[in-house]
Amino acid sequence: MTPADAQGLLRRMFDAAIAAADPSTVLARHLPEKPAGRCIVVGAGKSAAAMARALEQAWPDVDLSGVVVTRYGHMVPTERITVREAAHPVPDAAGEQAAREILQLARSATEDDLILALISGGGSALMSLPLPPLTATEKAEVNRLLLASGLAIDDMNRLRRRLSLIKGGGLARAAGKARLVSLAISDVPGDDPAAIASGPTVPDPTAQQDLSQLVTRLGPSLPQAARDLLLAPAEPAPEFAVDYRLIATPQMSLEAAADVARAAGVTPLLLGDALEGEAREMGKVMGGIARAVAGRGTPVAAPAVLLSGGETTVTIGEAKPGRGGRNTEFLLSLALSLAAHPQIYALAGDTDGIDGTEDAAGAILTPDTLARAAAAELTPSAALAAHDSYNVFDALGDLIRTGPTLTNVNDFRALLVL
Incomplete structure (x- = not known):
């Protein structure tokens, strides 16, 4: 397999992973029985608009109305369901207003109505309604602290649910006796409904847990109202x-x-869909496994691809970080771990098309990445220390730019060993 073939295979696998979560192809088969009366549609997430459009196409003869909120730039045209846009990952006033609209719609439902909640990753920030006396400004500051904390996504969601009127089952409680059905695209390890968009339609299983250790992790910058x-x-x-x-x-x-790997004559090994931890540490671990495949044929013989999902974290220290997301940080750490191993290629990207806050989904790593970086007078180790992985892969022309994919099943990693 040539280098071009290897990179092409990696990209086809990534594209297949995204396509498997496309609402236009997967939503219709999960719909409940059509209601006799009206159907109120609410929802939030990076896929909310695409899910709303798929629902309209699947139910052209149903009385649909409602409001969903998605990230800026993720709008798609709809005819009966209103789409709002708001900020992600730090919430803004537009997201709060959309959340109020959604909550009011749920409260207006009667026992004869069906409420369909379209939930996907990103909904936690996009549908933000702080619990008084916490203000919207303070809630945004909490989100900034969470993003830089290095906390696992489950821990972040424990905190978010406690600070919200709509998360942790708040939307379901507002629906009262109306029939409520949630359709969700999972972006969290373990597919826990309480964690997807922080669980607006399910009870909070951690409602009585002691959160003092997590509060301590967030430090003195945590707003006092949130702390209380x-x-x-x-x-x-x-x-x-x-x-x-x-x-x-x-x-x-x-x-x-x-399936794409098998069709190309490459053995896939699925390492799990819920891998978590520091991105740079994950790069070292995955590098070790890939070297074992190349050198010893264990745990699988080459040609093989190591596939994994989940969500790594990046802990930001005191110094101002450079540009980068968790996937490019993972890849830069992996590159240093592999030390230009001639048999190993890799791709890591966020299936929503946005690695953190950047305009790329992720990047591709090749055996000559470090050599090309040196030729361009780049220092990958220094860039990794400064959380500046984006600029390295951008300079090399190895970023993957898909634009918003309108879905989100979290991170995708593939290490191809030839």
Whole structure:
């Protein structure tokens, strides 16, 4: 297999992973029975607009109305469902206003109505409605602290649910006795409904947990109102019935990528869809596994591809960081770990098309990445220390730019060993 063939195969696997989570192809088969009356549609996430359009196409004869909120730039045309746009990953006033609209729609439903909640990754920031006395400005500051904290996504969501009127089942409680069905695209390890968009339609399973250790991790910059709410004794989460349907998951996308590998004569090894940890440490670990495949034929013989999903984290220190996302940081660490191994290529990217806050989904790593970086007078080790991985791969022309994919099943990693 030539270098061009290897890179082409990696990209086809990534594209297949994204396509497997496309609402236009997966949503219709998960819809409930059509309602006799009206259907109120609410939702939030990077895929919310695409899900709304897919629903309109699947149910042309149903009385649909409602509001969903998605990230700026993720708008698609709809005819009956209103699409709002808001900021991500730090919430803004537009997201708060959309959340109020959505909550009011849920409260207006009657027992004869069907409420369809379209939930996808990013919904936590996009549908932000802080619990008083926390203000929107303070809630945005909490989000900034969370993004730089290095906390696992589950821990972040424990905190977010406690600080919200709409997360942790708040939307479901507002729906009252109306029938509520959630259709969700999972972007979280383990596909936990309480973690996807911080669980607006499911009870909070951590409602009474002690969060003091997490509060300590966030440090003295945590707004006092947030600190008080997080440390206050919490009421038990009310129980309610939930009809929750996962229409796309990271595992489904990894399996789609594995099918592409098999068709190319490459053995896929799925390492898991819920891998977490520091991006740079994950790069070292994955580098070690890939070298074992190349040198010893274990745990699988080459040609093989190591596939994994989940969400790594990047902990930002005191110094001002450069440009980079968790996937390019992972790849830069992997490059240093592999030390220009001639048999190993890799791709890492976010399936929503945006690696953190940048305009790239991720990047591709080749055996000559370090050599080309040296020729361009770049120092990958220094860039890694400064969280400046984006600029390295940008200078090399190895970034992957898909634009918004309108779905989100979290990160995708593929290490191809020839």
